Amino acid sequence: MVKRLMEIATAALILVLAFSAPAYAALQPGGPSANGNTNINSTLSYNEVIKILEDIESSSKGQVEVSTLDQYGKSEQGRSIYVAKVGTGPQKIWIQAQIHGNEKLVTEAALQLLKTYAKSGDKDVEKVLEEATLYFIPMYNPDGAEMNIRHTKLADSGKLIDLNRDWTLNGFEAKESEVVYAYWADVKPDFAIDLHHQGLKQVYGTNESTSFSLGISLAPDGPTLPGTGYNDITKQMMAYVYDDLKDYGYTHIDRYQVWIDREKGTAYDIDIKGGVVSAMMMGLNYKSLNPENHSHPAVFFETKGNSTDGSLGQKSNGYLTKQNYLALKSLVHGYVTGEVEKVNPEDWYNIPYYPLAGYMTDYNGIVPVGPDSGY
């Protein structure tokens, strides 16, 4: 019975904490505070995002192509999902933001990067645009964004769906998942980055509030990732970003982990198969839209704060957006130029992290750390 209760509690915690740790927001001193009244007017609405995309497209001299995914469908509340395409090279890079509607600054970071690519001029940017084509989805969840909630809401039942748990073989519940998945299966990217916000936490062994966490949704050297073939490349990507950004002002970067126990000094890595970037790495074939099981490495970034729990202060928005922008730009450039592949995968362990208590999974509760896991 106790074990069963533990399992239930664990499952609930996974749902609450994975890709987001708002439960810790109240526990951490010293973070930015908006006294619970985050001003979401300082972030972009759906209509503002569309306007910015159109402005970028029209001033880009044909470099940026903005379109909707309407041919695949619309959101539950009937909104179009937008994509912007830039670059002419063969490597396809997928950047998605705001799959969680209350995680807002990431959209701005994605749009800023798109603007940089639209302007060009700079050598590094030219190189990226020659070698790659980038697909930006700056607002994956427009309904959640407009409601300022994490989820989308099913039109027929009113049920709330976390779009980052909906890419499963059991079937997609929300229209947004069907739309974006079908587009993904057509594009067949080579690499993806997913942008999120998290609650407040501290870098292990310090009193520094984490400003940015680097995440891989199937734990490196864990139960699932080595079997995908992307164990080394995802670790190299994150080590590359860490090295590039760790000395940038005001950033305190660590590994994305959940269920941090500061007394014991331990935490859990996530190993979640229903997350979008996990499904990409596992080559999910849903409704026979991906019959060759196309797959690719994919990682995610977590920026401090979200607009629901009031942990996002206007003062800090500028630098939080900037570090996200810089990390994105750095990783895209490192990937395109092949610099990422020169990194020692074991440098992943240079990124600060709490000693591992186990893996939080969405398929088998908590999985203990194995003897060969390297921890």
Ligand SMILES: [Zn+2]
């Ligand atoms: Zn999120």
